[in-house]
Amino acid sequence: MKRRTLIAAALAASTVMAAGAAVAQDGIEIVYIPKNTGNPYFDSIVAGFEDGCAELGCTFSTTAPATPEATSQIPFITAQIQRRVDVIAISPNSPDALNQVLDRARDRGILVLAVNGDLVGNEEHRDAGILPVDFTKTGPNQVELLGSMIDYEGEIAILSATTDAPDQNTWIAAMNDVLENDPKYENMELVATVYGDDEPQKSTTEAEALLQTYPNLRGIISPTTVGVAAAAQVIQSAGVADEVELTGLGTPNQMRPFIKDGTVEAFQLWSPYNQGWLAAHFAVGVRNGDIEIAPGNTFEVPNLGTVTIEDKNVINTQAELTTFTAENIDDFDF
């Protein structure tokens, strides 16, 4: 299992790295380790890094395990420490499994950035966290979007990724919080939170079970790209788009057919590209001594304006989620 993962990932990585290595010759070397290969979402972050480095003259490469398991990134981080890169940007698969190996990287003077997802509760093991959006607003934004589709009334369910996915768990906690405490949502009842493990078959079965177990279900929130696509397919197959509203976090390319045929009215996300773009500018700024990492400090990023370093060295790429509907989906290609 492990061996297979390594070989597959190495093969995949070698092609990607060969492409990335052509970008620049000297200066700062940045490597980005996404959760896993083949995930179109992370390709957009990579594109942001590439364009950023093309502009700033840094060297960029990317490498990743084949599967998003808690520990699968460790050998990749170790390899980059041995390569003596200047910056490791990583979208962590686990909030705590990487602590030791990231500490080792930082001991060697490598700048460690959590990108897209943070080491929640273990922020001291990275230098800064570059997040897509103010994550405290993700859960409430999703509840509000679904609420507006179902007139703030009825049974709803959540279809998540794995039980230990740190980002999803943060958002789900926030969803639970607003559903319980905000009177606006008092007529919305969360009847189930289920986990599709970011696997198409499992996500599909869980979504089908939701429809069957809760005949009065009015809406599903699936804050994960695999889950929301699987749930959309289930709702489309079952022909219940009129009865059950679906929203979640998805990529425009993945969700386009479901928006076009009316299965899904709206879903949300942020710009993964901008995260890569921002991370490249931030990393180079820190390395050159132009940016000092401390809460309250600000810096400028072309196209994004003034960016503030917040508490726990968190940097939010944008404030609110972007909502995709039939009107604007064709403006995006990722």
Add this chain to the structure above:
Amino acid sequence: MSGLGSFFLRRREAGIFVMIVIVALIVGAIEPRFLTLETARIVALAIPLILIAAMGQMMVLVARHVDLSIGSTMAFSSIVAGMMFRDLPEVPILIGVFVAIALGAALGTLNGLLVVLFRLPSIIVTLGTLSLYRGLVFLVSDARQVDPQFIPRSLISMSQTSPIFDIPWIVIIAFAVAFATYLFLGHTRVGRQIYALGSNPVAAPLRGIKVVPITLLVFTLSGALAGLAGVLYASRFGYVNPGITGVGFEFTVIAAVVVGGVSINGGVGTVLGTVLGVLLLGMVSVALPILGVSAFWQDVFNGAVIVAALLIDRAVRDRSVRALAQARSSA
């Protein structure tokens, strides 16, 4: 010893059949909604890919080999078919299906060649090609997924529409494959030779069985069926991702086949048993979420059902062996 019931109970499949009934009754008692046609539809849609690949895996196991590479083979066929639909949209779907099957067959033949040419254990060969083929998936696709907008609508509707009795096409195809496998294994000379080879590989050549062609054949069929499962994957899920498609698929399939009474020591196994094994595991995978079993416990229950099914199977087999011995000694 007469009557349909006793005939059935003396068959090897009795244990697994009992298990299916027990699970259905227990789950139905806790959650009556489980015993509905809607659940049957969900189960039916959860198993076609597994069932198709299980037919191939079963033949490989009967020949006393194993094919661990099917998940990657499926992914390779799936991604190439998907890329074809994306880059050459005017190509008819049937061509895509054919290409997927042919590519799967080619990868399967390569497995078989490595096994017969170098006399390597198939478990090692296919462990290697499991990685190799997954690597090829990333290479040919440039690690990029084929998005839903490129999968032909008519292919997707094979998992949604039905020609008869509301049974989706994809389910009918899977059972047609199972029936064809049944005819092939039980009613052709080559089919019977697969059993003979697996029961005693040493004696097989002495009995005039051509070991090399038969070995190549089972691996080719396993690959071809994994390839068919690959294009149906695109139909079922509506997109093909190089990193997700078919990961861990081999474990699901082998578990179902073995639960269905196919021996990993070769020579033993039936299509009916394999179908029941797939059905049982599919049923459990649907029952757990409907019962609201927490995600933490689902793996535990899945594993427990596999072990229980194997124990029941063993008990039934021991009893029939004893009965056979008794019948002989009294004769």
